[in-house]
Amino acid sequence: MRAVVYKEPHQVAVEQVPDPRIEAPTDVIVRVTSTAICGSDLHMYEGRTAAEPGTVFGHENMGIVVEVGDGVTSLVEGDRVSMPFNVACGFCKNCLAGNTGFCLTVNPGFAGGAYGYVSMGPYTGGQAEYLRVPYADFNCLKLPPGEEFENDFAMLADIFPTGYHATEMAGVRPGDTVTVMGAGPVGLMAAYSALIRGAAKVFVVDRVPNRLRLAEQIGAIPIDYTQGDPASQIRDMNNGEGTDRGIDAVGYQATVAEGEEQPAVVLNTLIDAVRPTGSLGVVGLYVTRDPGAPSEEAKHGNLLLAMGKLFEKGLRMGTGQANVKRYNRHLRDLIIAGRARPSFVVSKELSLEEAPEAYAKFDAREEGYSKVVLKPGA
Amino acid sequence: MRAVVYKEPHQVAVEQVPDPRIEAPTDVIVRVTSTAICGSDLHMYEGRTAAEPGTVFGHENMGIVVEVGDGVTSLVEGDRVSMPFNVACGFCKNCLAGNTGFCLTVNPGFAGGAYGYVSMGPYTGGQAEYLRVPYADFNCLKLPPGEEFENDFAMLADIFPTGYHATEMAGVRPGDTVTVMGAGPVGLMAAYSALIRGAAKVFVVDRVPNRLRLAEQIGAIPIDYTQGDPASQIRDMNNGEGTDRGIDAVGYQATVAEGEEQPAVVLNTLIDAVRPTGSLGVVGLYVTRDPGAPSEEAKHGNLLLAMGKLFEKGLRMGTGQANVKRYNRHLRDLIIAGRARPSFVVSKELSLEEAPEAYAKFDAREEGYSKVVLKPGA
Amino acid sequence: MRAVVYKEPHQVAVEQVPDPRIEAPTDVIVRVTSTAICGSDLHMYEGRTAAEPGTVFGHENMGIVVEVGDGVTSLVEGDRVSMPFNVACGFCKNCLAGNTGFCLTVNPGFAGGAYGYVSMGPYTGGQAEYLRVPYADFNCLKLPPGEEFENDFAMLADIFPTGYHATEMAGVRPGDTVTVMGAGPVGLMAAYSALIRGAAKVFVVDRVPNRLRLAEQIGAIPIDYTQGDPASQIRDMNNGEGTDRGIDAVGYQATVAEGEEQPAVVLNTLIDAVRPTGSLGVVGLYVTRDPGAPSEEAKHGNLLLAMGKLFEKGLRMGTGQANVKRYNRHLRDLIIAGRARPSFVVSKELSLEEAPEAYAKFDAREEGYSKVVLKPGA
């Protein structure tokens, strides 16, 4: 089959690779209909990870079941399904607790697995024609047949649940005020989720005008951090008070207004922007190895956090990648009911063969490439 | 009346000060029967805060109501009462949410007030014969008449609820495994609370043999961190796995095994010792100003936190001083029912006049002075 | 002052009554600007309660503070405020737990007090020019000055929080499906709250076309129970499955399609309409004394419940009047932010003097009188 293969830093190619096949009775094979490129794919693309050449990328996958292992109960050929980016077993203690992003079974020696991602286990990515899905009864979410809502459903594999996870960890409740750092696809999904959950006011902080415009279109309040300290801007628009909740949708590759990279600046801005007794949801990535970090400590993921202020304010903080399986069913139902349209973040649809160009332009932050959905079947 | 007055670093005196009086209709005056010295009093005692000479210390107070404002409903003279160390109004939005440690009313410009503590508002301490209690209906917890359980109840003002708060923030549930950093009075109360909540195994980390012995006596597993990396010791005793929950009962004045002060070492040890998807409760104090800190950043409360590891493990963290009012009623009922005896941490009872000696010996970590209860009436 | 006074069954009059005055230092006096007539006022109006002639009605009150007791901290003359229908102390154990509808202080011998309601304590109603508010710091919710959102805010005293309470007890979460029994003002507020909380589909069951139309206008799905078994209709529109949550906004005065009164029919319909593992929120009133009940058992509030089915399905049920104080702040903030407009249920504004006519027409279910807001100042 054809697949997007990592060649070397800043280079992917669409190449012929072996077709996936049923390896265990609990597997299915899915023909991929939509597979999105994720900001986290760029970490590998840019060579800032240990990803090996030959890796097939793609963890935001959906498609049609074409082959079913004989230990699978709930799926038949032809089922349209979405797969969480996290591969999970469904029966380890983390999965049982709903923490499917930290499965103890699928990636021995580490808590958590994923498709097409470095260090996340032997699961070939889905930027390809076909995908093997292990523990398929658990990892496949059934979708209504047909092609309706295809791009909305494509957001169910990662960024919609990831944005939602941030609001869940932050404990966003009806009537709350929320600060979201970052208006990339995940930040927008977090803001969108906060509004779905009934937030009163959602401030979204970024510097890119297009992104801020999208935030405003969904009902959030855009804050341009190059126009002044974002926490102060927010307090000025919030009766002089910080927000109840804060969401980090940026992570360690954060820059200050002047452009310098400061890996803890987003966290520390949130500690400032959130009011005492508030809570933070952190889905922006922080890593334990970052060769490109600006300091020796930061290279190991040790960051200067405003811990004194965090404690004085009695803040709470939840962190980590989303447990997609915990949320995707409910989010799917919101899409079907016409109450959520997460595809508003999709900037472009391309064929699989166009992936190399898509990666290059996304990496260059070219407009129109902020959220590309590849269509292997097209 | 007589009261413990701060004179200068390392010196307190018992002196005559004006009697408190009803200042608002919602006040009561309490004759103090027991008032404990707290580790946090030492911060002021040692001159590491901005506390002014003349400050009356004492925030762990209980006693008998002797005068009642005419806006008070639920109290009469003679009622035996315990007062949370946090002064709170009961009607601001933080109090309504149960976050009485962050009251927005009682200490304007700051979230939270307390008796006898620097920067915590104009509330004279209770290491004295009498105490004025504002918003008395809210701030007084009624106790059974008589003298039974006096020292158990004396723990209700601060350290028992503080230890319990740590377990609540960490989300300790029946069957959980827990790491508690610090076997001082608060750490022991945290371990005790975790066991009351049904924890399966509680590891308590300290270096002082007496403290570790007390931990063992209540059913916890003592870990001496001078005998090897505590996280490794715990994993070795826990099937190779970190614990489900972690509690920081030490704070920024933490030392490594070699004796050097490292303000983030306890937090980073917990990040290591707790397993992926676990959660932390931080009641050990972190401050925004620490002139004695070992680095320029630490002087402002900015600490090098293992943020990459924290995120990779998907940990959650709750921080801040305890909201005593949220817990003291239930903890009182456990004492009355004979199911909790927190007075096991009390090392000595002394008269009010003996306070200066008690402070000096506590500050010197002399044995027998780890938890002193002063008896002003005696 | 002028006030709406109960005279005898089916008769109220607007009469001169003594002005309220500060009785305790913690009281304030409020000049009433809006006070709504509630369906529960009709129980008294119709003579189906023990309400004494002379009772001043009115528990859905808002207005302007005109006098302040000297034990009040947070209010000054001129403040615009909303009062929960439940009078509460703020410091008893039920209030501390957020259960302000079951205050143990304000109505000795019973859990819960209210303004202008039989058996709910000595609190004169607010369908009058002025109202005394006890424990004013706790019972007053401050509103923005001016007259904006007046009718939206008027819904904060009872029906918006009551509808919301139903969704809270039922545990409505984003993506859920919900059945709401009853499209009166409370049922509509419940449906509206469910949608604010992110429900995917909300079915509202009633027989009155106007009410069903309103339900549809806010985005709910109307179900006319005279057109067939409502549970079956809902399953037919919900993939053959019951809903995740169910809300009873009707109570014991329920009628079947044929018109006969059956006090448990709404509960039993919900037990049928909700899927296994679902949950119910019951805010429709059930009473312990109902002289007009169709059976001897029902006269004492003992109803034939489908307990076998309830258990087999593993349903959960929360009941009781709303704890308004727990919700009114957040709901106010949604109104201010423009994210909620509960005034859509208001059918008419009238002067205080028009109250007798309003009661008569509301009791006769005349169109346009389903939710009347009286304007004493007008």
Next chain:
Amino acid sequence: MRAVVYKEPHQVAVEQVPDPRIEAPTDVIVRVTSTAICGSDLHMYEGRTAAEPGTVFGHENMGIVVEVGDGVTSLVEGDRVSMPFNVACGFCKNCLAGNTGFCLTVNPGFAGGAYGYVSMGPYTGGQAEYLRVPYADFNCLKLPPGEEFENDFAMLADIFPTGYHATEMAGVRPGDTVTVMGAGPVGLMAAYSALIRGAAKVFVVDRVPNRLRLAEQIGAIPIDYTQGDPASQIRDMNNGEGTDRGIDAVGYQATVAEGEEQPAVVLNTLIDAVRPTGSLGVVGLYVTRDPGAPSEEAKHGNLLLAMGKLFEKGLRMGTGQANVKRYNRHLRDLIIAGRARPSFVVSKELSLEEAPEAYAKFDAREEGYSKVVLKPGA
């Protein structure tokens, strides 16, 4: 193999039946080492259900894995395992939500399956030498090798989690007071669980002296309901107040002090005995068909519930069979840590061949037969 087979009302026999075999790749076969007789087996034994002759009984099973399907990941031959009485798939929406007692997969057309129980699907019981376990990765809980704690672990299949489930649904928290109706094995497990969770006082209501004695031995307060109204007795011992929580461990086959059967008496006693704002956990069985019921309505599971009182008090109620899988891991860990010894309820160990005698004596409520564990291997 040998198995306990239902022959006719009041008769079981130990007979030769076909050995179970792997039917799906996700199955395992377990050699049963301990299998307990449950009170709910008596419903079938007494002929009060539709159980067919030939049914093999037994849903409280544990043993050793002897054969492993090739779609099973986490188990190998020789593993010692406990199986929840509920058979569950692990991937339907109810299982994902933790409601494994209401699995939508294993018993098509009904929510929930079990071993050896009428209407609960095609799963042969475990009062036999061997047991087929479907979805084995999900349904098997691994135990430490060896024979230690055998009878404690035998309680993990049903009654310990069932008692715990009652406390979870009732929301028992540290410091709470609790009423438990029924001191049979499940009631005792509920009381035991409440104490593990930190309850301050647990009242256990029954009439059988032996059972009440056991309740007292674990730290609960026995209440003999033949000595006076149990709710009044409890209030007299609880400062005149009802308890915070109530647990129904009896169900519909309840009798009043005079001996008459009244299917709702336990529920109505709890509604009386629990204080306003309290909550109930109902694990005692209620059914939709009971031919032996004392009234026509009760025959269909429609019971006269004190709904007016329930609502007036604002009570909450959770019902339904336990989701064992949600709790068994944590309860196992409490056993291993030496913090729980649920085997205190085991009254006798017998061989499989002695089952007929055990059933007869248990049915006759003969002393010593209240909780029999059969040992097929012995």
